[in-house]
Amino acid sequence: MTYESRALLLLCSVSLFVGKSLAAERSFQRQPPPGIPIPAETKEELRQGVTRLHGEIEDLEKSFASQPARLELVPDITIYENAVKYALEDDIFYKPEDFVAASKLLAAGRERARLLREGQSPWVTATGLVVRGYRSKLDGSVQPYGLVVPDSYHSGEGRNHRLDFWFHGRNNKLSELSFIADREKNRGEFTPADTFVLHPYGRYCNANKFAGEVDSLEALDHVQKHYPIDENRIAVRGFSMGGAATWHLAVHYASRWAAAAPGAGFVDTFIFQKMVKSTNQPPVYVQRLWHLYDAVDYAENLFNCPVVAYSGEIDGQRQAAELMSRAMAVEGLELVHIIGPKTAHKYEPRAKEDVAKRIDALMAKGRDPLPKKVRFSTWTLRYNQMAWITLDALERHWTRARVAAEVVNPERIIAVTTNVEALTFSMPAGLCPLSHEPKVVLDNQELSGPPPAADGSWTAHFQKQRGMWEPVSSIPKGSLKKRHGLQGPIDDAFMDAFVMVRPTGKSMNEKVGAWTRQRMDQAVEEWRLQFRGVARVKDDSAITDEDIANHNLILWGDPQSNKVLRRIAKSLPIGWDAHNVRLPGRTYSASGHVPVLIYPNPLNPKRYVVVNSGFTFADAAPTSNALQVPELPDYAVIELGTDKVANAGFFDEQWKLPALK
Numbered sequence: 001m002t003y004e005s006r007a008l009l010l011l012c013s014v015s016l017f018v019g020k021s022l023a024a025e026r027s028f029q030r031q032p033p034p035g036i037p038i039p040a041e042t043k044e045e046l047r048q049g050v051t052r053l054h055g056e057i058e059d060l061e062k063s064f065a066s067q068p069a070r071l072e073l074v075p076d077i078t079i080y081e082n083a084v085k086y087a088l089e090d091d092i093f094y095k096p097e098d099f100v101a102a103s104k105l106l107a108a109g110r111e112r113a114r115l116l117r118e119g120q121s122p123w124v125t126a127t128g129l130v131v132r133g134y135r136s137k138l139d140g141s142v143q144p145y146g147l148v149v150p151d152s153y154h155s156g157e158g159r160n161h162r163l164d165f166w167f168h169g170r171n172n173k174l175s176e177l178s179f180i181a182d183r184e185k186n187r188g189e190f191t192p193a194d195t196f197v198l199h200p201y202g203r204y205c206n207a208n209k210f211a212g213e214v215d216s217l218e219a220l221d222h223v224q225k226h227y228p229i230d231e232n233r234i235a236v237r238g239f240s241m242g243g244a245a246t247w248h249l250a251v252h253y254a255s256r257w258a259a260a261a262p263g264a265g266f267v268d269t270f271i272f273q274k275m276v277k278s279t280n281q282p283p284v285y286v287q288r289l290w291h292l293y294d295a296v297d298y299a300e301n302l303f304n305c306p307v308v309a310y311s312g313e314i315d316g317q318r319q320a321a322e323l324m325s326r327a328m329a330v331e332g333l334e335l336v337h338i339i340g341p342k343t344a345h346k347y348e349p350r351a352k353e354d355v356a357k358r359i360d361a362l363m364a365k366g367r368d369p370l371p372k373k374v375r376f377s378t379w380t381l382r383y384n385q386m387a388w389i390t391l392d393a394l395e396r397h398w399t400r401a402r403v404a405a406e407v408v409n410p411e412r413i414i415a416v417t418t419n420v421e422a423l424t425f426s427m428p429a430g431l432c433p434l435s436h437e438p439k440v441v442l443d444n445q446e447l448s449g450p451p452p453a454a455d456g457s458w459t460a461h462f463q464k465q466r467g468m469w470e471p472v473s474s475i476p477k478g479s480l481k482k483r484h485g486l487q488g489p490i491d492d493a494f495m496d497a498f499v500m501v502r503p504t505g506k507s508m509n510e511k512v513g514a515w516t517r518q519r520m521d522q523a524v525e526e527w528r529l530q531f532r533g534v535a536r537v538k539d540d541s542a543i544t545d546e547d548i549a550n551h552n553l554i555l556w557g558d559p560q561s562n563k564v565l566r567r568i569a570k571s572l573p574i575g576w577d578a579h580n581v582r583l584p585g586r587t588y589s590a591s592g593h594v595p596v597l598i599y600p601n602p603l604n605p606k607r608y609v610v611v612n613s614g615f616t617f618a619d620a621a622p623t624s625n626a627l628q629v630p631e632l633p634d635y636a637v638i639e640l641g642t643d644k645v646a647n648a649g650f651f652d653e654q655w656k657l658p659a660l661k
Helices: 003-013 040-063 075-089 096-117 176-183 211-226 241-252 284-292 295-304 318-330 349-365 490-495 510-531 545-550 563-571
Strands: 128-135 142-149 161-165 195-200 229-239 259-263 308-312 336-340 373-378 389-394 401-409 412-418 420-427 439-442 445-448 458-465 468-472 498-502 537-539 552-555 580-583 586-589 593-601 604-611 635-639 644-649
Touching: 040 075, 040 096, 075 096, 075 128, 075 142, 075 176, 096 176, 128 176, 128 211, 142 176, 142 211, 161 211, 195 211, 211 229, 211 241, 211 490, 229 241, 229 349, 241 259, 241 295, 241 318, 259 349, 295 318, 295 373, 308 318, 308 349, 318 336, 336 349, 373 389, 389 401, 389 458, 401 420, 412 420, 439 458, 445 468, 490 552, 490 593, 490 604, 498 510, 510 593, 545 604, 552 563, 563 604, 580 593, 586 644
Parallel strands: 161 195, 161 229, 229 259, 259 308, 308 336, 412 439, 498 537, 498 552, 552 604
Antiparallel strands: 128 142, 142 195, 373 401, 389 420, 401 412, 420 458, 439 445, 458 468, 580 586, 593 604, 593 635, 635 644
16 A cells, blocks of 8 residues: 555545544553462562662652752662562562562662662663663653663763664563563663663553653663763664654654664554554544654655664564655655565564664764755644754644755755744754855745854744745744644643642532542553553642643643632633533533643643643553554543543644634
């Protein structure tokens, strides 16, 4: 099937099921699945071990309160506590050997605590297999990652090193405990010489999307802070689910990597899930939201990143590379695709050697930090940057936007755009090749650009006014408009720091109150289970100005029961009182319906508020990573009792709700 055929088939098969029930698929098994029974004596011994280590960690945090450098190393100990604590609390010991592993991890944590208390941290400069941790901005939880530190690394030497990501495959039983235990003994699939290999946990099994995507980038930031990594020699690699993660991060962040090496995996939802054979298609808004993560829709971005793909000849997941090859061909690009003869879902030895040699050659060359030509395709401002191009506003979300730009000579840049309303060209210090008065030709309009700064950097902003491009001193931030990190859908709120806000008042009616309480409890539980963190939860009466300034607020309840929601209710585009839920041109009874939505917080428009929703795909996610995509757009009205979606859609680029027909 060609890329064009896929798109045509998708359009022809779409049907809008406004009455879809959110509860219809809730028979899926919990993920991660429950484990084996824990002997009472073992459970008590491990609980005591966790309590002891937790006490040591608290003492270290108090002792190092005025020593930030040492305090920052405490998460390297907390990962051991969490691994055993979560296994106990979530019932995720899967074999008797896990009990032994848990005892060893607690001992390792106590040893690191002892060393740090004595002013030592040998694991920071060690080579070989090292497990470390950092505190995530999303929920404040400590997350682990694994490193293979090359023997050639010498602390303080100052020489920068290559780094390869390795994204793990799907394993529904990959607890923190099993991940850390494996990372302390398993070097992994590829360990190139003189190379750091970063193994992100990815917050369990989500193909490094959403919180898993943030985890990968946060882990990389942590490694770069503590080790000398060459910014121009970073690769993304992985196999199976890790191959899907590689495709995803390769296309969405193409200009960050020197190379990408996906093995197997998946690159779309519609074909991978065999929906072509289904008469029960998802709603139109869900299919639009596939554009968030379907790698085939971002194939053009691989113009900016060389790819060496691998598939086994008889592997069903060979489909991923074949679909990407076709999608790239539409863009005039050719995929290097290595195939392991007569091989199923694994690397064939000779093909593996071929992949390794090709990637090593690309990594030796490194990425171009300022390419003269850049091509960029996106569907959302969540992914708005490629090399020296940043998209600041789209004409319409979930419609493809494109930019093709070239530094023709020191006096001239030419760029062609589609579906772009505002953009910025930005070149870092010392790399700008432009002369004193460069010209910028945007969609055949010649404009004057600002001169480069004294440090060799250059930044130029452009905005469309009445269909014509104009240079501007900056992109206006004050108006209510969709922009990067403030563009929806609902699930986007969980890609930055957030707080669940619990109502303390009486609900407008008990049915609504019971529904919102149940949904909040479910959201907190599923965040813990599927994204392996601990959601911050605060009473509405406890929300501070600092919370409003620094977090997306997930508001539960209604305008009567939740004090924060009461403060902003009149500023939201959906009306809600004791009698009605009101959308333009449509009214629903408040006794039988609840609105859910994402919107810029009227108390701080730089952050979101979400009303009555956690991440929206919790029920479907355990069956397939390809279904870990948003199930709701910017807003919806839910029918109580059935949990059917009575209405749903997207706000426009000004966050307005169009009149419903």
